[in-house]
Amino acid sequence: MGHFYWTRLTQKKFELYYFSEHFKRCVKINRIINILCAIASSSSIAAWATWQQLSFYWGAIIVISQLIIAINEILPYQSRIKILSDLSAELTPIYYDMEKSWYRVANGSLPEDKIYDICYAYLKQWNAIEEKYFRDDCLPISEKCKSEAEKQKNNYFKSNFDLEEE
Amino acid sequence: MSSKKTNLRKGLINESSHQKGKLNEGYAHNVRIGSKIKDEGICSVPEQETVPPMPKIVKPKK
Numbered sequence: 158m159g160h161f162y163w164t165r166l167t168q169k170k171f172e173l174y175y176f177s178e179h180f181k182r183c184v185k186i187n188r189i190i191n192i193l194c195a196i197a198s199s200s201s202i203a204a205w206a207t208w209q210q211l212s213f214y215w216g217a218i219i220v221i222s223q224l225i226i227a228i229n230e231i232l233p234y235q236s237r238i239k240i241l242s243d244l245s246a247e248l249t250p251i252y253y254d255m256e257k258s259w260y261r262v263a264n265g266s267l268p269e270d271k272i273y274d275i276c277y278a279y280l281k282q283w284n285a286i287e288e289k290y291f292r293d294d295c296l297p298i299s300e301k302c303k304s305e306a307e308k309q310k311n312n313y314f315k316s317n318f319d320l321e322e323e
Numbered sequence: 324m325s326s327k328k329t330n331l332r333k334g335l336i337n338e339s340s341h342q343k344g345k346l347n348e349g350y351a352h353n354v355r356i357g358s359k360i361k362d363e364g365i366c367s368v369p370e371q372e373t374v375p376p377m378p379k380i381v382k383p384k385k
Contacts, residue, residue, distance in 0.1 A: 168370065314375040318375075318378040
């Protein structure tokens, strides 16, 4: 019975790390686009003043970079930055409650049906929050985020729990 | 194949012969609200690849 709860607990920690990795990825993409566009438009203005014979090209670079900056505001990862940060803020306390309950599950002080009840109550809460934030959007599966989340989750449980040898 | 998958998800047949070593629990446990929502594509969160071994359980002295 403990294994049933343990599997859900570790999955939820994995999900938190997965969301965190997606968040970092979205912030990184946003930052790169903003920096590149800022460099492109400002350097084009300087270059235009120096090499006026290529004014068409400098003008085109400025227009394109301004266009990218405008489009950037409506790209999905832009909204995901807010969604993922709010989502993690709401899910983390539920995870800690789950982890707190784990100790009662592990020491055998709870009957089996009570463990099921507790576990499904947490899952229900968890999914209600996920559904609230992902009503209009869904996260793309990223293998990089997945493997990084997997690694971080394993490190977390290794350093915070007295794990049995495999 | 797809009906076999559906049956696995519903917990109607045992997973052990099909998915050896993946998760050592039957899919009967997997009939959870989360799976249903994820299957419908509201949120695509993958499953963890490995479940860390369970911690040593310390039973309180009576």
